[in-house]
Amino acid sequence: MQIIIFEPGGAPVAEKMVRNREVPKMTAGRAVLVELMNRYLAGLLDPFITLIEVHKLMYFMQEAGEPLRLKYTKAPYGPYAENLRHVLHVIEGHLLTGYADGGDIPDKQLKLLPGAVKDASDFLLHHPDTRARFDRVADLVEGFESPFGLELLSTVHWVIHKNSVSAVDEAIRRVHAWSNRKMQFTPRQIGLADMLSNKGWGTDRVTVMV
Known part of the structure; x- marks a missing residue:
């Protein structure tokens, strides 16, 4: 009797795990997600952006006034919206790749797919208010293009706005707590x-410790 053992195939690569076969229509939320990823990636050497960074970029987009209906809560890595999963699930394999398994590992690597940026940019040409909010967020995060930088920025912003903090000592205490x-x-x-105050993202001016 001959016994043949086959090597386990394992999970397919993300690019082949398209979970939603129906091509999703472009919306303001999907367009800004793509454009924010693209602008952000322009300042990096890596061809990908992590999931934690996407959460923070979309957090600031919503805080800028875009009605994204994302339900952000206080989480270990800063503001986190569980329902962003649905957005990523729908556009996986169409506008981006890397989210195929649906998990929320913070350092999961997401990449834009060819054609996504053009489609998003064309859409935003007809939505100037959304484009203006996008430009405001892009200006805010410049110089903070890393998981550490965006976690820091979003955490401090959350503390200031959710607690009406106006003194740096109080901000430090609440961040560390x-x-x-x-x-x-x-x-x-x-x-x-x-810096958040200088760019119109703070409540009252907070004194900086040096």
């Missing part, structure tokens, strides 16, 4: 809250 993970942010880094 968020979780042990947030202790990695130094008082000087948390002092970037003043």
Whole structure:
């Protein structure tokens, strides 16, 4: 008797795991997600963006006034919207790739697919208000293009707005009380809250510690 053992095939690569076969229509939310990823990637050497960074970019887009209906909550890595999963699930394999298994690993790598940027850009030409909010977010995150940078920026913003913080000592205390993970942010880094105010993202001006 001959016994043949086959090597396990394993899970297919993300590019082949298209979960939604119906081509999704372009919407303002999907267009800004693609455009934010594209603008963000322009400042990086890597061809991908992590899931945690996408969550933060969309957080700021909603805070800029775009009605995305994302339900952000306080989470270990900063503001997190569980229902962003649905958006990523729908556009996986059409506008981006990398989210195929639907998991929420923070460092999951997402990539834009060919044609996605042009479609998104063409759509936003007819939505100037959304484009203006996009430009505002792109300006805000310039210089913070990393998972660390966006977690810091979004955490400080959340603390300021959810608690009406106007003193840097209070901002530091609340950031560090968020979780042990947030202790990695130094008082000087948390002092970037003043930059948020300068760009119109703060409540009242916060004094910076140096």
